[in-house]
Every structure is written in structure tokens, then in C-alpha cells.
Amino acid sequence: MFRLLQVLAAATLFALMCVVAVDVTGRYVFNRPLPAGYEMVQALMGVLLFVTLPLVSRNNDHIALGLLDPYFAGRLDWLRRGAIHLFSAAVLGFVTWRLAVHAAKLAQGGDLTPVLQMPLAPIAWFMAAAAALSSALLLALAFRCFSQRRPS
16 A cells, blocks of 8 residues: 555656646746646645655654754653654544545535636545544554553
């Protein structure tokens, strides 16, 4: 599954690069921007963000500041890491819930993008599923952290 997410992330990034290149070239060379280019960039950026979120969560590669790391050692560091994973999982769980509620509203209303008339609900459902997977992965990291032998 993670291999599929990696391929999807690469394909999405490549598509985003192509759309932006065509749009910018058309805009500045031919004075004709890509129709619905802005719309495509918005959708692709949303997909890219959420398709990479489970990959980042799985590898615990989130952006982290080490400003307070010197003050945590041993048992405090173990507790801090587990608490961060639990908090992050809870936040992503909230994001998942809100995305699912929004996706249901989009599906019920049959909302479409203005130019391409592309349905918005499948994109929102994909984002909710990716956020749910990320939240589950962070819970697994917290469980693994707390199940390891506590340092003294």
C-alpha cells in the first residue's frame, strides 16, 4: 500500500509540475493561460498534501524542532515522544472527522469545480481516508513508543 502511495505522490507531483509549466508558458509566452489551470493546481496540491501525509507519518519524518530536546532525557524523552504521537494522532483524527463531514456535504450537494465540472466529493473523501491512515499510523507509533521498555 505504501508503494502505491509513493507512486501516486510522484505522479501527482509530476502532473502538478506539468500543469504549472504549461500554464506559465501559456501565460507569459502566448498570453493564453491554461484554462482551469488554477483549479487543477488547487486539486493537485490538496491530493499531494494528503497522499504524502501517511508516508511522512509512517516514517516519523514530520518537521520537528529540537529546541527543548536537551531538557528531556531518559524517561522524560520517552514520555514526550509518546505524548507527541498521541496528540498528533488526535489532531489528525479531528481533521479526518471534519473532512468526512465536509465530503458528505459535498457529495449530498453534488458540488463541482467551476470550470472543469469535476466532482469535489471524491477528492474530499480521499483526503479524509489519507488523514485517517495517518492518524492510525501515529497511534501505532505512540503504542510502539509506550510499549518499549521505559528508560530509567
